[in-house]
Amino acid sequence: MSRFALKVEYHGKPFAGWQRQRDQPSVQGAIEAALARLEPREHTIAAAGRTDAGVHALGQVAHCDLTKDWSPFRLMEALNYHLKPLPVAIVDCAMVADDWHARFSALERQYKFRLLMRRAPATHDAGLVWQVPHLLDISAMQAAAEYLVGLHDFTTFRSSICQSASPVKTLDALAITRLDGPGGPEVRFDLRARSFLHNQVRSIVGTLERVGRGAWAPGDVKSALEACDRARCGPVCPPCGLYLAGALYPHDPFLSAQA
The missing domain is CATH 3.30.70.580 (Pseudouridine synthase I, catalytic domain, N-terminal subdomain)
Structure with a gap:
């Protein structure tokens, strides 16, 4: 075998x-x-x-x-x-x-989320991005994201049906960048952690979108996190923009095979 x-x-x-x-x-x-x-x-x-x-x-x-x-x-x-x-x-x-x-x-999982900012319906990227009809403040979202990086109780950003034994996780990185793609301006979210809670990434992105459009201040995300209350979370964004981008191992088996 x-x-x-x-x-x-x-x-x-x-x-x-x-x-x-x-x-x-x-x-x-x-x-x-x-x-x-x-x-x-x-x-x-x-x-x-x-x-x-x-x-x-x-x-x-x-x-x-x-x-x-x-x-x-x-x-x-x-x-x-x-x-x-x-x-x-x-x-x-x-x-x-x-x-x-x-x-x-696996030592780490890496997720990517794509958000398209344009009013016209997506055609080529339909089903591959979450689309919003307004521009977002990237700086404000990144400021809010900094409150989520590190070791925290992520109960606020955890699905009610999550089966993980503990809501305490370490988010190693959360980077937000703007790219001008062929379909229009995009926001890319790149997240890294050893493991994630059920719906954690979509809950985080949905909440940060509120900050980007001015409905929340960055500090509101800190307050929501510290509340450890699912009701304090922003909307959970749709799954279509979310990608499992990769997993990290002590020795990459695919690189070893190519050597």
Whole structure:
């Protein structure tokens, strides 16, 4: 039995999320079905993070165990063939140690959020960005974001159905930048942490958008955080702008495979 790490890219719109579900399409279920075409049996894969319905991935990482003698390149090609026409692609593959785990070996998860600022409906980026019809104050949002970086009780920014044992998490970084993309001005949010609470990123972005449009002052975010009260959170933004951008490991298995 050999273990392989898979780097996975997907468009989240057709799926009920990453996690396998009995009666709804999922990314995990799609990959496991493709694996069953290669080795006919039940397969269970694990991933760095469980994305919600409608959330995308640029660098989700998963692992699988196979009995046949696969080369990483051949496995990647075969999986991509059987994943068609779903919007899921294995963009890299590497053989890893038997005790390597996509979730438990990860040191950090990285999320990206795209917010498009324009009144006209998005066309090429429809379903890939959260769109607001007004410009936002980037400086004010970054000032508010600084209150969230570090070790905090994030109860305010945690879904009521979150299953994490504790609301206390360390947010390592939250950077906000403006880019002039082909579809118009965008705000990019880049967040890094060892782990995140359910809906934490979308709750943070939705709250910071209030600051950007002037409905909240940066200090209001500090007050909301310290209240440890879900009712003090701003609106949870839609999932379409959220991407799992990558996961960090002590030794990058994909770089090692290319060396």
